[in-house]
Amino acid sequence: MRALGGAIRDAFLIDPGACTVNHGSYGATPRVVLAEQDRWRATMEAQTSHFFSRVLPGALREAAGRLAAHVGAAPEDLAFVPNATTGVNAVLRSLDIAPGDEILLLSHVYGAVRNTARYVAERTGARLVEAPLPWPRPNAADIVANVAAAITPRTRIAVLDHITSPSAVLVPIAELVALCRDRRVRVLVDGAHAPGQVALDVGALGADWYTGNAHKWLFAPKGCAFLHARREAQPGLHPAVISHGLGRGFAAEFDWTGTIDPSAYLAIGAALDFHAALGGAALMARNAALAGAAAIRLAARLGTETGHGNGACGAMATLRVPGPGTPPAAALLRERLLEAGCDAPVHALQGGLWLRLSAQAYNEPADYDRLGTILQSVLQRNE
16 A cells, blocks of 8 residues: 555645545545546547547446446446436436335435435425434444334335435444345435445445445546446436436436536546555555544544544544534534635534544544644634
């Protein structure tokens, strides 16, 4: 594994003067991957009709095959989408939902996913049900028990986070998928944060649908994500935008939804190569250890607590910060941190104010010491 932290920061376009501890929101694309994306853009612009009609179909399937191998999928069961939210929309808006049906979510569901489920429920007469996620210091047994208690004979689909966005909880997704399948409930996994942060085998997982971003932890350009659908879950599934592929099967429908710049998808091979060169599984373990230790150290500095306690976390972790646990307070603190040159999300969760930090290859312990200094300064000004 290459030297990481400050030694590799020049591999990215990150502002050296900023305190960047928020890889989770949008990722950061390495220069070498951006160069590969530019190469594909040049190829596209050199002869556009030839590119879209003769080059793109095969290149797109080849790129999908690279990503499918990485996440444990058959290439024909995986298609590119711009982001995980688009994948969620495709699934939920393709289902035949009837009045009185229930759509099950976790209480820490990502806001855009909750909005999508709400939109579908309001149009169909369905009902949203949220299984409470224990917080802080959630444990797998309680999460599974809460989801089990929330399932009813009317549960039509469970939309489950693999890693929650606001709280960075590693959800026991294999146990939850098995539970839902045992109860004959279809499952859509929102894996927005999982690819590149934890090991994936979506084929073995057994969810009906799994959508995840590659532009966060896998180093792909912005706008590169995927939707995996089990063979039995593909009939009736359509992209959010219907185009020329209608009725020609899952891959054909999703591969062409109109003219877009597909270079982010086609650069996935370079992103996967970069991730592997930095250690692959070893990089993911290193990032998780760095994030967990940083949150514990910062919480001790503030005299508070972490969301994960001393338990396992991924490459994101949360810590409680002083202040009222309200959305306006979270938004204000987030804005003050940005003004101070520090990028770290803040969320109001169950009566508390929680900061989420990330750890990626370019981070090192000194980044979180700097975060602590900026955070304390901002909090003192807010008093």
